[in-house]
Amino acid sequence: MYIEPAAIRDVLTWLKDAPGQQYNYLVDVTAVEYRDPERPLELVYELFSLERRVPLRVKVELSKDRPLEVDSVVPIWRGADWLEREVYDMFGITFRGHPDLRRILMWETYGEGHPLRKDFPLRGRFSRSEQVRQALNIRPEAHYSMEELSIAEAYRDLPADIQERLRKGERGVIPEPPREPS
Amino acid sequence: MSAKRTVEFELATTGVGPHGQPVRVPLGVGPATGGDDDDVELGGHHMLLNLGPQHPATHGVLRLVVELDGEVVVRVIPHVGYLHSGFEKLGEYRHFNQLIPLTDRTDYLSPMANNVGLTLAVEKLMGIEITERCRVLRVIACEMSRIISHLVWMGTTAIDIGAFTPFLWTFYERERIYNFQEAWTGARLTTSLTRVGGMMADVPDGWVDGLREWCRNFPKTLDEVDRVLSRNGIWCARTQGVGVLTAEEAINFSLSGPMLRASGVPYDVRKDRPYLGYEEYDFDVPVGEHGDVYDRYLVRFEELRQSTRILEQALARLPDGPVNVDDPRVILPPKSAAMSDMEAMIFHFKQVMEGIKAPVGEAYFPIENGKGELGYYIVSDGTAKPVRWRIRPPSFINLAALPKMAEGCLLSDLIAINASVDIVMGEVDR
Numbered sequence: 001m002y003i004e005p006a007a008i009r010d011v012l013t014w015l016k017d018a019p020g021q022q023y024n025y026l027v028d029v030t031a032v033e034y035r036d037p038e039r040p041l042e043l044v045y046e047l048f049s050l051e052r053r054v055p056l057r058v059k060v061e062l063s064k065d066r067p068l069e070v071d072s073v074v075p076i077w078r079g080a081d082w083l084e085r086e087v088y089d090m091f092g093i094t095f096r097g098h099p100d101l102r103r104i105l106m107w108e109t110y111g112e113g114h115p116l117r118k119d120f121p122l123r124g125r126f127s128r129s130e131q132v133r134q135a136l137n138i139r140p141e142a143h144y145s146m147e148e149l150s151i152a153e154a155y156r157d158l159p160a161d162i163q164e165r166l167r168k169g170e171r172g173v174i175p176e177p178p179r180e181p182s
Numbered sequence: 183m184s185a186k187r188t189v190e191f192e193l194a195t196t197g198v199g200p201h202g203q204p205v206r207v208p209l210g211v212g213p214a215t216g217g218d219d220d221d222v223e224l225g226g227h228h229m230l231l232n233l234g235p236q237h238p239a240t241h242g243v244l245r246l247v248v249e250l251d252g253e254v255v256v257r258v259i260p261h262v263g264y265l266h267s268g269f270e271k272l273g274e275y276r277h278f279n280q281l282i283p284l285t286d287r288t289d290y291l292s293p294m295a296n297n298v299g300l301t302l303a304v305e306k307l308m309g310i311e312i313t314e315r316c317r318v319l320r321v322i323a324c325e326m327s328r329i330i331s332h333l334v335w336m337g338t339t340a341i342d343i344g345a346f347t348p349f350l351w352t353f354y355e356r357e358r359i360y361n362f363q364e365a366w367t368g369a370r371l372t373t374s375l376t377r378v379g380g381m382m383a384d385v386p387d388g389w390v391d392g393l394r395e396w397c398r399n400f401p402k403t404l405d406e407v408d409r410v411l412s413r414n415g416i417w418c419a420r421t422q423g424v425g426v427l428t429a430e431e432a433i434n435f436s437l438s439g440p441m442l443r444a445s446g447v448p449y450d451v452r453k454d455r456p457y458l459g460y461e462e463y464d465f466d467v468p469v470g471e472h473g474d475v476y477d478r479y480l481v482r483f484e485e486l487r488q489s490t491r492i493l494e495q496a497l498a499r500l501p502d503g504p505v506n507v508d509d510p511r512v513i514l515p516p517k518s519a520a521m522s523d524m525e526a527m528i529f530h531f532k533q534v535m536e537g538i539k540a541p542v543g544e545a546y547f548p549i550e551n552g553k554g555e556l557g558y559y560i561v562s563d564g565t566a567k568p569v570r571w572r573i574r575p576p577s578f579i580n581l582a583a584l585p586k587m588a589e590g591c592l593l594s595d596l597i598a599i600n601a602s603v604d605i606v607m608g609e610v611d612r
Contacts, residue, residue: 024433025433025436025449026436027436027548027555027557027574028546028557028559028572028574030559030570030572032544032561032569032570033569033570034561034563034569035563035569036563044559046546046557046559046574050433050447050449050454053454053455055455055546057546077434077435077436078431078434078435078582078583078586079434079435079436079437079579079582079583080436081582082578082579082581082582083436083579090270103263104262104263105262105263105266105611105612106263106266107263115268115271116270116271116570120271122271122272122275144247148230148247148249148259
């Protein structure tokens with residue numbers, strides 16, 4: 001079943017709560033990019049009704065011409081939290097209203113793009129030696145998110161130069177490569 | 183002086199991240215009031231504790247950043263991805279049968295069930311009907327996997343909480359299952375048992391009798407573990423009422439498997455979306471009441487007994503006949519035929535070099551493995567390689583509820599709660 005991107009939250013809320021529907025269990029959230037570059041990205045929601053024992057697959061098509069943005073369903077299902085983070089990490093789809101949209105499987109300062117996109121080469125954008133160089137250059141502040149550094153005195157304990165860089169909004173050492181519009 | 187020493191932050195938006203999101207920067211960090219260090223009141227400061235990724239109690243390379251108020255957990259921020267291998271990306275460059283070794287390496291504590299799940303999804307996509315013997319053998323494989331998965335969970339969780347002996351007993355039984363696995367597949371861990379349309383091999387001679395004998399003896403070990411743990415004062419004190427999730431919360435967090443059933447939701451894929459003829463087997467689905475760590479233990483414990491029951495029934499009904507479907511397009515011809523018969527050699531060549539072509543379409547196939555609902559979602563565009571294959575990782579989704587469960591508990595309970603989720607980092611990170 002395909003639905004409009006703008007209607008996603010209303011439709012899924014209705015599917016969850018309406019008496020005849022009761023698709024109250026969110027099985028999975030994922031995305032598909034086809035090999036044909038003309039086809040839009042698809043966002044896939046797998047639902048299941050625990051009362052009626054029936055599955056339903058809901059899809060949203062996201063055109064690549066426009067920014068990949070869609071409403072988050074975390075207000076409906078808390079379980080969508082990590083699933084949407086994974087889709088964001090792997091496909092670059094932004095979820096509006098997500099409480100904590102960060103990369104999840106790749107590290108937060110990862111700058112090579114979104115691995116499951118078809119324009120992402122299998123072995124990554126950078127050479128092996130470049131990847132090793134970046135891995136060795138990881139600075140301690142890259143291991144903690146800003147939120148975590150604001151717990152206790154962790155921020156104050158950092159060396160002065162890192163504090164200075166963080167204050168400017170720099171985190172990690174790896175610049176994002178320019179991404180051509182696909 | 184009773185002025186609490188507090189740390190105040192001014193979170194200012196000063197930068198813009200790579201994706202346009204604002205970056206919050208703590209400013210003016212430090213003691214807010216001028217009190218000197220002598221009159222620090224206990225409990226005033228929150229502490230940042232980093233647990234893992236190399237820590238024996240996190241069951242793999244899980245990293246938890248914990249905010250502590252004394253010994254009480256205020257917040258847990260899990261970090262996953264240290265074992266990310268890009269299986270989903272890698273699979274887009276491989277034939278369907280070449281995906282099977284990848285599934286071994288996701289949930290490596292129950293590899294055979296993963297193999298079965300993937301091939302069932304591909305067979306659903308291709309519309310292949312497998313033989314009856316193959317169906318029963320796959321049920322046996324799934325239940326053996328569930329048993330070793332739960333045994334590992336039980337042993338390691340007992341160690342986390344301080345009981346060493348059950349670990350030795352459960353791992354002894356697991357080792358015996360591994361012997362059966364090795365005799366069947368040649369491997370103890372990376373089994374790669376199934377093939378599209380059948381199995382890698384039939385079971386060897388005498389194997390069925392051996393497993394039947396094991397099924398007779400295994401409940402004795404279970405009884406021993408039961409006697410040591412179930413009414414053990416320390417075990418009960420450490421697990422009862424810890425990490426509670428209500429049924430609504432469990433559904434809302436999309437939990438599955440023993441985690442969901444311990445909260446009182448009787449959802450089991452084997453009963454509710456039957457596959458492999460599970461509806462013909464006589465078994466019960468244990469359901470907990472309280473949704474705490476202890477109920478998760480009880481649910482898994484009872485599932486071990488039920489899996490043994492299913493194994494016995496499956497062994498009793500195991501029919502004779504071929505294991506693989508009779509279709510030269512998906513099943514490799516026997517080696518002798520491939521070496522002597524022209525047609526068989528062509529089929530062999532085409533399958534190895536080009537792979538099996540699936541029709542255009544998509545399929546989602548869930549199975550119940552030890553951790554929960556393991557689903558494979560495969561999208562095909564008509565070639566021999568999937569456009570997208572997605573693993574619905576049960577332990578990844580179950581782990582997402584950890585911050586909720588751990589709120590306000592003690593640090594030592596965090597270890598028990600984390601253990602009760604039953605995670606395998608190979609599957610969480612894929």
